[in-house]
Amino acid sequence: MSDTQTLARLSEIYRYPVKSTAARSLTRALVSEEGLDGDRRYMLARPDGRFVTARTHPALQRVIVEPVNGGLDLHHPEAGSIEARETRFARESFTTAVWGDTFAAVTTESALDAWFSEILGEPVRLLWLGATSPRYRESLQRRVSFADGYPLMLISQASLEALNARMDAPQRMIQFRPNLVVAGTAAHAEDAWARIRIGEVEFRVDTPCARCKMITVDPTTGTFQARGEPLRTLAGYRRGADGKVLFGQNLIALNTGELIVGAPVEVLETRATSI
Structure with missing residues (x-):
């Protein structure tokens, strides 16, 4: 070595x-x-399921997210703070995709959707993977x-x-x-x-x-x-x-x-x- x-x-x-x-x-x-535990377990998507990132909405990088027991605490300099708690999530199936991988995530709650929509200036939904990711990449033979x-x-x-x-x-x-x-x-x-x-x-x-x-x-x-x-x-x-x-x-x-x-x-x- x-x-x-x-x-x-x-x-x-x-x-x-x-x-x-x-x-x-x-x-x-x-x-x-x-x-990593807790990494990228949530994602924003437009109402038609297309995922949203800082490539088109750089203001997302000003959102500070802190995982807590049973959810997240979120803060933005202008939009203020909001809680995301899994016990309040609607958990409705929502079809989305990330670079060609189509899979079903679950919804969270309307207050979170509205909070992020205000920051980004267009309607978006906050999605959650759940305890285990439903996204399986055949090319990697792994859940991602x-x-x-x-x-x-x-x-x-x-x-x-x-x-x-x-x-x-x-x-x-x-x-x-x-x-x-x-x-x-x-x-x-x-x-x-x-x-x-x-x-x-x-x-x-x-x-x-x-x-x-x-x-x-x-x-x-x-x-x-x-x-x-x-x-x-x-x-x-x-x-x-x-x-x-x-x-x-x-x-x-x-x-x-x-x-x-x-x-x-x-x-x-x-x-x-x-x-």
């Missing part, structure tokens, strides 16, 4: 209880087949939450530093919406990982994460940054063979367990890279 691998450690954990809302930093988290396609995503701190060395203004890790951040590696070391262990959990490093305009949202203001940055800069040196802009790696947990910030990261298998 190399010195770099020996020094690698889990430096940050992030959870996003409602898809596209503000990141919540954790010091420890449980991992299951579906990803409302995440775009994979249960988890990882980025190294050095990769962000390499990007910022090319930028006039520094970018923040939370713009890239990772679940796990690793320190103590070379920039983009994660591109060459095929299987890793973090603490007691082993992961398959499945595919690079293709990036879109979501990373151009300033999470503090809930607005898009000028000139399409940092996507524009990344496109200059992080394009894959298919032309997509790649930054970070999608993960699949191979066992359940707890992750704790500071846990060692062990690289078990590597692969060739083409970026």
